[in-house]
Amino acid sequence: MLKQIIGVVLAMVLGAGGAWFVAGLFSPNESVNEATLPLPQGGDFTLQGVNGAVSLSEFRGKIVVLYFGYAACPDICPTSMATLKAALGQLNATELPQVQGLFVSVDPERDTLEYIQRYVGYFHPSLIGVSGEQTQLQEITRRYNAFYRKVDVPGSAMAYTIDHSAMLYVIDKQGQVREQVQHAVPPAELVAAIRRWL
Structure with missing residues (x-):
């Protein structure tokens, strides 16, 4: 009963996207399936990316691994x-050009486009970082069942x-979400998810 009450309260705070995420946090095995x-x-x-507008549709014909976060x-x-990064490193020379990693910053107040691109470039040179206005980000994250919210930390530098959800979305070559992969899985699991749609 307590778990249900906590889930309802957090769902009200975080929205629908947080509801399924929170449910996983309180499941008996403490993981999201x-x-x-x-x-x-x-x-x-x-x-917007550092070199101009970036649309998901630009990557039709590729598998896209999409992530919402902040630098x-x-x-x-x-x-x-x-x-x-590790998953991309396990792809062979034929597979790698067919996969595009896309990082969406939900912190446009702090993350400049240049900074986002430097951040993702640290992990892999093929990754692209983008962001936008809050109204855009809110609409997009709703469609992806993702959530985020700003939390003030008084006295902190x-x-x-x-706070944000932490799924890697595997999107097929036609632009459809096919799988959701937890952020902390062994890289081989993400590789397997990518290969299922190549």
Whole structure:
């Protein structure tokens, strides 16, 4: 009963996207089974990258691994990007050009486009970082069942942090979300998910 109450309260705070995420946090095995989560609507979007507008539809014909995060994230985002880096490193020379990693910053107040691209470039040279206005980001994250919220941290040098979901979305060559992979899985699991749709 307590778990249900906590889940309802957090779902009200975080929105629908947080509901399924929170449910996983309180499950008996303390993990989210991404295979049982409903796939999000997803869909095309256009945000800004360091070299101009970037649309998801530009990558038709490739598998896209999409992630929502922010460059100042202390732990979850670096772990997610390290997983993606390792997965890309396990792809062969034929597979790698067919895969595009896309990092969407949900912290446009702090993450400049140049900084986002430097951040993702640290993990892999092929990764692209983008962001946009808050209204755009909110609409896109809703379609992907993702969530984020700004949390003030008084007295901290960072001033605020951002709570956010942590899924890697595997999008097929036609632009449809096919799988949701947890951020901290062994890279081989992400590789397998990518290869299922190549």
